[in-house]
Amino acid sequence: xxxxxxxxxxxxxxxxxxxxxxxxxxxxxxxxxxxxxxxxxxxxxxxxxxxxxxxxxxxxxxxxxxxxxxxxxxxxxxxxxxxxxxxxxxxxxxxxxxxxxxxxxxxxxxxxxxxxxxxxxxxxxxxxxxxxxxxxxxxxxxxxxxxxxxxxxxxxxxxxxxxxxxxxxxxxxxxxxxxxxxxxxxxxxxxxxxxxxxxxxxxxxxxxxxxxxxxxxxxxxxxxxxxxxxxxxxxxxxxxxxxxxxxxxxxxxxxxxxxxxxxxxxxxxxxxxxxxxxxxxxxxxxxxxxxxxxxxxxxxxxxxxxxxxxxxxxxxxxxxxxxxxxxxxxxxxxxxxxxxxxxxxxxxxxxxxxxxxxxxxxxxxxxxxxxxxxxxxxxxxxxxxxxxxxxxxxxxxxxxxxxx
Ligand SMILES: Cc1ncc(COP(=O)(O)O)c(C=O)c1O
Numbered sequence: 514x515x516x517x518x519x520x521x522x523x524x525x526x527x528x529x530x531x532x533x534x535x536x537x538x539x540x541x542x543x544x545x546x547x548x549x550x551x552x553x554x555x556x557x558x559x560x561x562x563x564x565x566x567x568x569x570x571x572x573x574x575x576x577x578x579x580x581x582x583x584x585x586x587x588x589x590x591x592x593x594x595x596x597x598x599x600x601x602x603x604x605x606x607x608x609x610x611x612x613x614x615x616x617x618x619x620x621x622x623x624x625x626x627x628x629x630x631x632x633x634x635x636x637x638x639x640x641x642x643x644x645x646x647x648x649x650x651x652x653x654x655x656x657x658x659x660x661x662x663x664x665x666x667x668x669x670x671x672x673x674x675x676x677x678x679x680x681x682x683x684x685x686x687x688x689x690x691x692x693x694x695x696x697x698x699x700x701x702x703x704x705x706x707x708x709x710x711x712x713x714x715x716x717x718x719x720x721x722x723x724x725x726x727x728x729x730x731x732x733x734x735x736x737x738x739x740x741x742x743x744x745x746x747x748x749x750x751x752x753x754x755x756x757x758x759x760x761x762x763x764x765x766x767x768x769x770x771x772x773x774x775x776x777x778x779x780x781x782x783x784x785x786x787x788x789x790x791x792x793x794x795x796x797x798x799x800x801x802x803x804x805x806x807x808x809x810x811x812x813x814x815x816x817x818x819x820x821x822x823x824x825x826x827x828x829x830x831x832x833x834x835x836x837x838x839x840x841x842x843x844x845x846x847x848x849x850x851x852x853x854x855x856x857x858x859x860x861x862x863x864x865x866x867x868x869x870x871x872x873x874x875x876x877x878x879x880x881x882x883x884x885x886x887x888x889x890x891x892x893x894x895x896x897x898x899x900x901x902x903x904x905x906x907x908x909x910x911x912x913x914x915x916x917x
Contacts, residue, residue, distance in 0.1 A: 543899035583610025637874035662699030691841025
């Protein structure tokens, strides 16, 4: 049969990361590609106990359908969590539980975007956000970042330009802390400027914060939502990096009229997130297990970050640059402009090492000589070997085609 598919997926391409996962299990293969937490960070024993308790004490509820907006007790705990960690004030009615924050991103786009509507993102930005926005036929306008995050003067200029063309952006999407893919953190000054832009031009500001708690150095910077006295910033969080991704637990906090739309949409998407996972996340927070787990994860990841930074320093050829993130799971390396990292990936995979090439994160397709390197998944020896392999490959490419 000749299927007549809808237009909505026409911009979407298969994810390079998912393709790479196929190789990740080959013996000796080193992948800096996936965005996976290290399984050693999973609170296995605590979760075993929690799951037993959920089944014995709440089984008949936890295995049943649940509220679309999410378990009330869990939303109360999320309210406490974001107050303690990000100084975010909220009420339960401003919180919706999502099946991972990826679902939150899809809902965000579906709620705001008509085909062809504009949205503003960082350049580069999270690949899953690109998918969610593409699937809803958004026109992405990506604004460059530097060591202090997105250049907010350029955001404002773009907003003005789009408004003058009658194409006012539907929202501004930002990962302010330990950004995926670069690991870069937005400065306080620029955070304030973004909140100002959002309020002056009445454009919703969306803060996606999966990595905020994974800080290895430097000082915490106020969240966008805590800087916005009007409480209009839409904030997304997830348990994927501070508990485990397999339970698919995330949440969105936003104004009640936005949450009401998200609730309606979620009825069409999955009726509710896994009730069982919600009970588990609830006890994980209520028993404060998250508070003892995060420092362990930080210890584990800090060493890995430092190992990768040292290896890059020792092995990457002159002319390469890379970010030095204070937290999160990734760093961003750029090599001589003559090298196309998408083309080089096939050779890298042959050499037994993988990364994700820069353009996968680039709405404007302008990151051709960059790559995202995950430092949390591999062991420290693997990190050293993998960076050496990559450096060797880059050197080889530069010998064939020397830098100008
Ligand atoms: C910036 C960002 N947002 C959202 C997500 C989705 O996370 P999850 O759906 O596991 O909560 C990720 C995952 O890597 C991410 O890096």
